[in-house]
Amino acid sequence: xxxxxxxxxxxxxxxxxxxxxxxxxxxxxxxxxxxxxxxxxxxxxxxxxxxxxxxxxxxxxxxxxxxxxxxxxxxxxxxxxxxxxxxxxxxxxxxxxxxxxxxxxxxxxxxxxxxxxxxxxxxxxxxxxxxxxxxxxxxxxxxxxxxxxxxxxxxxxxxxxxxxxxxxxxxxxxxxxxxxxxxxxxxxxxxxxxxxxxxxxxxxxxxxxxxxxxxxxxxxxxxxxxxxxxxxxxxxxxxxxxxxxxxxxxxxxxxxxxxxxxxxxxxxxxxxxxxxxxxxxxxxxxxxxxxxxxxxx
Ligand code: FES
Numbered sequence: 001x002x003x004x005x006x007x008x009x010x011x012x013x014x015x016x017x018x019x020x021x022x023x024x025x026x027x028x029x030x031x032x033x034x035x036x037x038x039x040x041x042x043x044x045x046x047x048x049x050x051x052x053x054x055x056x057x058x059x060x061x062x063x064x065x066x067x068x069x070x071x072x073x074x075x076x077x078x079x080x081x082x083x084x085x086x087x088x089x090x091x092x093x094x095x096x097x098x099x100x101x102x103x104x105x106x107x108x109x110x111x112x113x114x115x116x117x118x119x120x121x122x123x124x125x126x127x128x129x130x131x132x133x134x135x136x137x138x139x140x141x142x143x144x145x146x147x148x149x150x151x152x153x154x155x156x157x158x159x160x161x162x163x164x165x166x167x168x169x170x171x172x173x174x175x176x177x178x179x180x181x182x183x184x185x186x187x188x189x190x191x192x193x194x195x196x197x198x199x200x201x202x203x204x205x206x207x208x209x210x211x212x213x214x215x216x217x218x219x220x221x222x223x224x225x226x227x228x229x230x231x232x233x234x235x236x237x238x239x240x241x242x243x244x245x246x247x248x249x250x251x252x253x254x255x256x257x258x259x260x261x262x263x264x265x266x267x268x269x270x271x272x273x274x275x276x277x278x279x280x281x282x283x284x285x286x287x288x289x290x291x292x293x294x295x296x297x
Contacts (some may be wrong), residue, residue, distance in 0.1 A: 005097035028117025037061035152184025
């Protein structure tokens with residue numbers, strides 16, 4: 001007996017959105033009844049064809065297949081097409097709390113049904129990703145990534161690679177749990193092991209570095225307000241502590257003219273105070289382009 005979470009049992013016993021949509025905008029069909037599990041997903045979109053307003057499913061499978069399909073419909077109903085494009089089997093399993101490792105292929109079936117339906121919606125296919133009949137169809141490349149690896153369950157190298165990469169799988173047993181390949185006669189296990197090795201040797205795709213954000217250019221008003229705030233909050237209190245003070249006289253472009261007051265006014269180090277204290281503070285708090293000058297008046 002599998003150890004199912006309460007949420008899995010709830011979606012198995014009370015599956016949401018079961019049935020068929022009479023005139024769907026897209027259909028995704030995966031699996032094959034002769035091989036075991038099968039899932040058919042129907043999508044209805046709004047007039048703009050941007051949002052999924054209704055979704056229904058029919059499935060032939062075990063408790064976790066029903067729960068995974070039900071969870072998928074809850075994840076995508078009412079969402080935009082672009083929002084659901086990235087949904088994967090992990091999202092389905094997470095929605096249900098957890099699925100036994102041996103049943104992860106049910107969440108993969110949900111992900112594949114969604115991908116098939118979206119492909120159908122884009123007009124790229126008839127939405128059928130049925131396997132097991134070994135009808136390869138047009139464009140089948142027996143030496144390529146779409147070659148069938150597991151004939152018992154009609155699983156291709158591409159499908160195996162996808163579950164390996166998407167879930168960080170490292171063993172043939174894991175692969176069987178996630179897509180059934182290897183779970184029949186076992187004749188494909190050597191091939192699966194070879195694919196695992198190839199994937200582990202492939203360079204991980206470089207993570208794209210986020211573009212450094214260009215510093216935002218301040219408007220004149222923003223610059224003036226920030227300078228005044230920096231002077232009032234940071235610079236004057238520091239000078240006043242030593243009996244001095246500072247007055248803002250003018251701002252012209254990046255030139256800030258100030259007058260030192262109090263004990264600072266006649267100080268022989270006034271120039272150093274302006275450069276190393278006042279100008280440095282304004283660089284830190286407002287802009288590194290600012291130049292501080294003493295008022296001549
Ligand atoms: S060919 Fe894969 S289990 Fe039989």
